[in-house]
Amino acid sequence: MSRKSDRTRNQIVQAANRLFYRSGYGGTSFTDVVAAAGVPRGNIYYYFRTKDDILHAAIEYRLEVIRAMLDEWNRKFADPADRLKRFLQVVAASRHAMAQWGCPMGTLNTELGKARPELRADSRRMFDLFVAWMTEQFASLGQAEHSRAHALRLLAWAQGLTVLCHVYADPELLARETRELERWIDTVDARPR
């Protein structure tokens, strides 16, 4: 595959990913994707055989972004409590997008769960990355036994806040409540001082 091929393909995937987030998978047509990517109408079939293939590629792209982000946090912060707080701060930083379109992971899973149940396993992998990473951090906080339960709880809290932030189109709700969750991280910290 040539270099130009690669670039065109990436343009399609990133345009599709952005549109899937803002308009939903079902709400995004091929016409929308090619218009946003700046490639000719029928040409998209050279790169992807079906619309589902584009969705799969978009999810793979998201997974790469998430992995890179978690790696960066691991490198940047030695303290697991700081790492978890970083997660909350990044959620809060994207509050305006959340208020308008909801959480990229949560809303995709919600849509696929109804429209295309067989594709849900694919979108679930994004959650798996966060659950695994958070479980490690809580284990390091001395919560070995409940590390996974704490991970699911933190992720559920964040998801619920984005849902209400979306429902009420209120970005500040997310900023306010994630600060509350940062305090919760400290109360869970069971390391000897």
Place this chain on the structure above:
Amino acid sequence: MSRKSDRTRNQIVQAANRLFYRSGYGGTSFTDVVAAAGVPRGNIYYYFRTKDDILHAAIEYRLEVIRAMLDEWNRKFADPADRLKRFLQVVAASRHAMAQWGCPMGTLNTELGKARPELRADSRRMFDLFVAWMTEQFASLGQAEHSRAHALRLLAWAQGLTVLCHVYADPELLARETRELERWIDTVDARPR
């Protein structure tokens, strides 16, 4: 409007409501609705001029169901803490549906937020009912100042748990974590003993 008219209309609304929940608004066609309601194909336009009109009627129907439910809890339980726990128990009781299709309110709002932003205000009214009712209960618990914040927090928690319950198709996650939330209700109870 005749009695038969009324009954046919109700059949359409209830069939549509059920399908909108399970397949989504965009994933439900007129053909699906008339087949489920048992009314003839073109006849549906006698009752509803557009698909959006059916959605509106379905939301009105849900609002009635929610109002009746909250009224029943108010009548049945004198203690506001018992009322809030009842809410959590009902959420847990519907865990199998939640694991398969998510929360009826949250998933509808998520879909409309992307596909039909102008209709979101209509679906938000379901959340308004719960927020108002929970705010009253927390106020009665002696949390006058933070009653609304507590209401939003409890609703967000419940929403987040249903999202993860849906993502992992795990009904028991919801049962386990709502029990945890019942304990939280007690810690928030600030009434003099």
Place this chain on the structure above:
DNA sequence: GTCTATAATACGATAGAC
């Protein structure tokens, strides 16, 4: 009020010229 036939449109996907 009931029901059928069909219009009008948008969609995903294909064929094939260049």
Place this chain on the structure above:
DNA sequence: GTCTATCGTATTATAGAC
């Protein structure tokens, strides 16, 4: 690899007979 023309299908919605 690029691009156009178009097929087949599904959709919402309408016209009009009964």
